Amino acid sequence: MQPIGAVGLDEVSGLTTPIARFLDGNTDMPTPFLVFDLDVVALRYRQLREALPAAKVFYAVKANPAEEVLTALEQLGSSFDVASRGEIERCLRIGIEPERLAYGNTIKKERDVAFAYEVGVRTFTVDAEAELEKVVRQAPGSTVYVRIATDGTGADWPLSRKFGCDMAEAAALIRRAAWAGLEFGASFHVGSQQRDVRAWDRPLADVGALLDQLRSEGLEAAGINLGGGFPSHYVDPVPELGAYGTAIRAALAANLGGFAGEVLVEPGRYLVGDAGVIETEVVLISRRPDNDEARWVYLDIGMFNGLTETLDESIRYRVGTPGDRANQGPVVLAGPSCDSADVLYEKAGYQLPLDLRIGDRVRLLSTGAYTSSYSSVWFNGFEPLRCFFVSSHDQRVVAA
Numbered sequence: 001m002q003p004i005g006a007v008g009l010d011e012v013s014g015l016t017t018p019i020a021r022f023l024d025g026n027t028d029m030p031t032p033f034l035v036f037d038l039d040v041v042a043l044r045y046r047q048l049r050e051a052l053p054a055a056k057v058f059y060a061v062k063a064n065p066a067e068e069v070l071t072a073l074e075q076l077g078s079s080f081d082v083a084s085r086g087e088i089e090r091c092l093r094i095g096i097e098p099e100r101l102a103y104g105n106t107i108k109k110e111r112d113v114a115f116a117y118e119v120g121v122r123t124f125t126v127d128a129e130a131e132l133e134k135v136v137r138q139a140p141g142s143t144v145y146v147r148i149a150t151d152g153t154g155a156d157w158p159l160s161r162k163f164g165c166d167m168a169e170a171a172a173l174i175r176r177a178a179w180a181g182l183e184f185g186a187s188f189h190v191g192s193q194q195r196d197v198r199a200w201d202r203p204l205a206d207v208g209a210l211l212d213q214l215r216s217e218g219l220e221a222a223g224i225n226l227g228g229g230f231p232s233h234y235v236d237p238v239p240e241l242g243a244y245g246t247a248i249r250a251a252l253a254a255n256l257g258g259f260a261g262e263v264l265v266e267p268g269r270y271l272v273g274d275a276g277v278i279e280t281e282v283v284l285i286s287r288r289p290d291n292d293e294a295r296w297v298y299l300d301i302g303m304f305n306g307l308t309e310t311l312d313e314s315i316r317y318r319v320g321t322p323g324d325r326a327n328q329g330p331v332v333l334a335g336p337s338c339d340s341a342d343v344l345y346e347k348a349g350y351q352l353p354l355d356l357r358i359g360d361r362v363r364l365l366s367t368g369a370y371t372s373s374y375s376s377v378w379f380n381g382f383e384p385l386r387c388f389f390v391s392s393h394d395q396r397v398v399a400a
């Protein structure tokens with residue numbers, strides 16, 4: 001967690017100075033809400049550029065699509081990975097040039113491919129023949145990245161079975177793309193919140209072999225997309241970003257030493273996760289008949305208004321509470337909706353102070369990624385997650 005100290009992180013509270021100042025000044029603000037420090041995004045962007053200097057950054061908009069975040073990254077020089085027509089339109093609306101957009105979702109309506117091409121997007125990703133044919137028909141002369149399957153080992157949020165093709169199919173798709181006059185590249189994603197810095201080794205070895213084979217046929221790749229997967233700081237420890245950079249640079253040198261094309265990364269979580277803190281309130285503390293050991297602590301935020309990634313207890317946020325931390329006991333953490341799926345952590349072993357009370361404020365740290373964008377519009381009448389953006393430079397506070 002230490003590198004974030006550069007933006008004034010308080011090691012005890014886990015809050016940056018602008019976030020702490022905002023929370024201190026808004027103790028009566030109705031919860032839940034997300035406070036997001038734009039300085040952290042700038043720091044994380046610089047750290048990623050330092051770790052992988054040869055790679056062009058395409059921020060995965062889905063992680064946090066707020067215009068404040070997109071504008072900050074646009075000013076830092078980032079490009080953008082978009083998943084839908086909606087994300088393309090949002091990027092264009094705030095003045096991002098279409099050449100800086102890559103349509104990375106492998107599941108696109110053909111009319112959305114046509115729309116993207118019409119507005120100037122020229123980079124697409126596919127992992128199936130029928131998807132490639134949409135690009136061939138609607139986006140002549142574009143660059144198409146063929147996504148290779150990974151098994152997601154080492155990732156807390158794997159992106160495996162649903163995506164990617166095997167190496168034989170990738171080669172066939174690339175030959176077809178080249179024959180149709182498209183530029184081509186290879187892409188993969190090692191799974192989100194990837195905690196193993198060596199997870200890129202295997203796909204890079206596969207991609208190296210694939211590109212060698214294609215080169216022997218006279219086909220030269222335009223680029224390699226290393227995907228996302230770089231972590232935020234949740235309960236389980238993760239290596240520092242530098243270790244990812246070292247491992248990936250070594251794997252690139254070993255397998256793609258002479259590669260002259262572009263290298264892309266598509267980080268989402270790493271750039272925005274640690275920038276956010278969700279302020280929430282304890283609505284109820286009770287005991288359930290079948291579990292007399294743990295208290296059930298119900299918060300005013302849950303699975304449906306921002307904490308979707310607690311599904312299967314996959315992403316385990318750090319929790320900050322008032323009270324006596326020396327005297328803690330086991331809890332089940334749950335959300336406020338009338339839905340029994342809305343249980344956040346039951347098996348993960350969370351402990352909270354025994355003197356925690358209804359009405360206390362509870363902070364969920366490193367919640368800047370995949371929270372506001374997952375929040376439902378009106379489930380049980382709960383509002384979408386409100387967001388406030390702060391920064392040390394201009395003391396700006398914007399509600400989105």
Ligand SMILES: Cc1ncc(COP(=O)(O)O)c(C=O)c1O
Nearest residue numbers: 060104192228229266267268269
């Ligand atoms: C195609 C694609 N690229 C990039 C990302 C961002 O991944 P991460 O947030 O792990 O960096 C995702 C996440 O779902 C994705 O689907």
